[in-house]
Amino acid sequence: xxxxxxxxxxMILLFLCxxxxxxxxxxxxxxxxxxxxxxxxxxxxxSPPWMHHGDSTDTHPVMVxxxxxxxxxxxxxxxxxxxxxxxxxxxxxxLSAERYRFWKRAGYQVSPVVSYLHFDGMEGLEVVARFSAxxxxxxxxxxHAGTVAFSMWVHGDDRNGDAALLLSSFRPGRCGxxxxx
Amino acid sequence: xTYEPVETRGVVLRGVLGFLGILLWTVTxxxxxxxxxxxxxxxxxxxxxxxxxxxxxxxxGRVEQRGKSEDGTDTEAADAPExxxxxxxxxxxxxxxxxKYQRHDIGGARKRMDVSPEDDVGDVERRDRLLRLKDARAxxxxxxxxxxxxxxxxxxxxxxxLLAEYxxxxxxxxxxxxxxxxxxxxxKERRRRExxxxxxxxxxxxxxGSRLFFMGExxxxxxxxxxxxxxxxIRTNVRVGLTSFVGVRHIGNRRDLLFQENIALGxxxxxxxxxxxxxxxxxxxxxxxxxxxxxxYLVRTIGVDVGMDxxxxxxxxLSPSIGYTRLAVSAAGWDTVSLKVSVGF
Numbered sequence: 001x002x003x004x005x006x007x008x009x010x011m012i013l014l015f016l017c018x019x020x021x022x023x024x025x026x027x028x029x030x031x032x033x034x035x036x037x038x039x040x041x042x043x044x045x046x047s048p049p050w051m052h053h054g055d056s057t058d059t060h061p062v063m064v065x066x067x068x069x070x071x072x073x074x075x076x077x078x079x080x081x082x083x084x085x086x087x088x089x090x091x092x093x094x095l096s097a098e099r100y101r102f103w104k105r106a107g108y109q110v111s112p113v114v115s116y117l118h119f120d121g122m123e124g125l126e127v128v129a130r131f132s133a134x135x136x137x138x139x140x141x142x143x144h145a146g147t148v149a150f151s152m153w154v155h156g157d158d159r160n161g162d163a164a165l166l167l168s169s170f171r172p173g174r175c176g177x178x179x180x181x
Numbered sequence: 182x183t184y185e186p187v188e189t190r191g192v193v194l195r196g197v198l199g200f201l202g203i204l205l206w207t208v209t210x211x212x213x214x215x216x217x218x219x220x221x222x223x224x225x226x227x228x229x230x231x232x233x234x235x236x237x238x239x240x241x242g243r244v245e246q247r248g249k250s251e252d253g254t255d256t257e258a259a260d261a262p263e264x265x266x267x268x269x270x271x272x273x274x275x276x277x278x279x280x281k282y283q284r285h286d287i288g289g290a291r292k293r294m295d296v297s298p299e300d301d302v303g304d305v306e307r308r309d310r311l312l313r314l315k316d317a318r319a320x321x322x323x324x325x326x327x328x329x330x331x332x333x334x335x336x337x338x339x340x341x342x343l344l345a346e347y348x349x350x351x352x353x354x355x356x357x358x359x360x361x362x363x364x365x366x367x368x369k370e371r372r373r374r375e376x377x378x379x380x381x382x383x384x385x386x387x388x389x390g391s392r393l394f395f396m397g398e399x400x401x402x403x404x405x406x407x408x409x410x411x412x413x414x415i416r417t418n419v420r421v422g423l424t425s426f427v428g429v430r431h432i433g434n435r436r437d438l439l440f441q442e443n444i445a446l447g448x449x450x451x452x453x454x455x456x457x458x459x460x461x462x463x464x465x466x467x468x469x470x471x472x473x474x475x476x477x478y479l480v481r482t483i484g485v486d487v488g489m490d491x492x493x494x495x496x497x498x499l500s501p502s503i504g505y506t507r508l509a510v511s512a513a514g515w516d517t518v519s520l521k522v523s524v525g526f
Contacts, residue, residue: 022513027399029513030478049474065472080472160435162472 027165034061036173040086041141041148044169046162053081060085080163081153084170088146095147096125096140103129103136116140119168137163141172148172215242235310377417384416384451384490385498385525394519396439396508398432403515405430405439411523420449420457430467441465441482455490457502467510481509490525498525 022029031044037058045063053062064078087095096113103110108129116126116139129136135158138151150170154163214223215238217231224231229239236242388411397403407428415421422445430437443463449455465480488502500523508515 024508024510024513024515025397025399025403026513029398030511046471046476048476049472066474156473160470160472161433162435166472 028169031169033169034084036084036086036148038145039173040143040145041084041150041170041172043082043084043150043166043171045082045166050080050082053078079155082151082166084148084150086143086146086148090147092125092140092142092147095149096127096138099127099138099140099149099151103127107131108134108136118171120171122171133157135163137167139167139170143172214245216245217242234313235306384413384420384449384455384457385411385500385523386416387412388498388500388523388525390500390521390523392426392428392519392521394506394517396430396515396517401432403430403432405517407439409521409523411445411525416449416451418448418450420445420447420459422459424461424463426465430469435470437467437469439465439467439480441480443482445486447486449490453492457486457488457490459486459488460484461486461504461506478510483507484519486519486521488521496526499523500525 028044031046033042033044035042049065050063051065053064056062060083062081062083064082065080066078090098093113100110100113106129108131110127110129114126114128116124118124118141122141124139124141126140127136127138129138133156135154136151137154138149140147140149150167152163152167158164213226215226215228216223217233217236217238218241219236220231220233222231222233223245224238224242226244229237231238231242390409390411391406392409393404393406395402396405405428407426409424409426411422411424413420413422424441424443424445426439426441426443428439428441430439441463442465443461445459445461447457447459449457462483463481465482467478467480469476469478484504484506486502486504488500488504490498490500492498500521502521502523504519504521506517506519508517
């Protein structure tokens with residue numbers, strides 16, 4: 001009888017407190033948030049399907065979606081891949097230019113570096129590259145410790161806009177801006 | 182003309198003597214009476230059966246001289262009651278024995294009115310005599326009694342017979358009570374079925390309809406139309422049912438498939454228009470394509486519906502309702518207002 005009453009109490013609590021924490025209309029309501037240990041940046045991810053890659057570290061998270069071996073054209077080994085990191089010794093323009101050259105060398109069609117406006121009002125730079133069905137979106141923000149970068153590699157079309165939503169969730173912790181653009 | 186002398190004297194004398202003899206015989210015979218041994222009433226000798234009790238006076242009657250019995254006592258004095266003067270005030274019976282009983286055929290109250298004249302009067306009188314006297318003198322023979330029987334044994338037998346009769350009566354009474362109880366139960370069951378049938382006639386057993394609510398996300402309102410099937414298991418003043426919902430949530434280009442199974446419990450007033458108030462709680466699954474993969478989320482729902490079942494024709498019922506539903510997926514919750522229209526059978 002005690003077990004039944006416990007179960008009943010838990011069921012009542014479960015239903016009464018269901019969804020008490022987060023407003024469901026928030027686009028990131030079902031997402032988890034990853035924070036840099038030094039609060040340099042943060043981003044939201046949905047798990048599942050996102051999972052940590054083996055190369056992921058506390059300061060350089062790498063996450064992938066739908067790992068498979070067939071897709072090796074970009075040496076990504078998955079359908080989606082994201083990584084975030086910080087470059088304390090580089091300015092935002094230097095880092096964006098380096099990434100532009102990187103994707104250029106990889107054979108991607110890289111669009112010129114453009115400015116990126118976060119929905120919070122922060123400004124940054126964006127690099128967009130494309131190769132076949134692969135799409136790359138990278139954003140850069142200035143931080144007090146240098147530059148923070150967020151890169152998302154997607155195979156296929158982002159029909160639902162989930163990749164763009166996830167990209168928009170990236171923000172520097174102690175934000176600066178594009179002062180040295 | 183001469184007359185020859187004849188011995189008229191002797192003839193006359195013989196005639197007179199003969200007449201006297203006849204007269205004396207007649208007087209003697211007519212003066213003889215018969216007393217009934219039962220009612221002690223005197224009757225003329227020509228009466229063969231006592232009119233009071235049917236006693237055969239020819240055999241059992243005691244012959245007495247008028248005014249004297251066989252033992253020489255004065256019968257008239259003995260038969261005459263003390264109030265004979267009161268019973269014969271006009272003196273018409275003077276010189277005659279006053280009967281103890283009033284004859285029914287003269288003026289008494291013993292005449293049986295329930296016997297038709299066509300019946301055998303003798304037989305009727307004999308049966309009447311048996312009923313009244315019930316002794317051997319009326320010709321009734323007592324039943325044969327066993328030599329070994331005693332009054333105690335008879336008493337015991339009567340007691341056993343009474344107990345057996347009492348037991349039989351108790352069993353009969355118990356059986357009657359049980360029969361009445363079963364009849365009452367059947368009556369209650371019949372009334373309950375009639376009531377349920379009356380209520381069920383105005384509440385659909387199964388209904389199918391469409392529910393629309395908004396489960397937004399970001400800028401998208403999250404329009405979620407769906408099909409809902411209701412099965413009402415209990416349709417009295419209390420309604421208990423199951424509700425299955427299948428819908429599609431539209432978020433931009435994304436389409437989430439939503440399944441819900443709810444238990445509905447509420448009250449209603451079955452009538453031609455049956456309003457109801459239902460509380461719903463249930464579980465469900467939301468299949469959502471996120472980042473190119475199908476993800477399943479557990480959905481918990483709790484809500485309330487207010488509506489009305491409206492009968493259309495003999496078979497169909499239209500049930501519009503409006504409801505509030507709280508949906509929860511993990512830690513996220515949605516407060517939704519739903520509209521529902523269903524057709525029931």
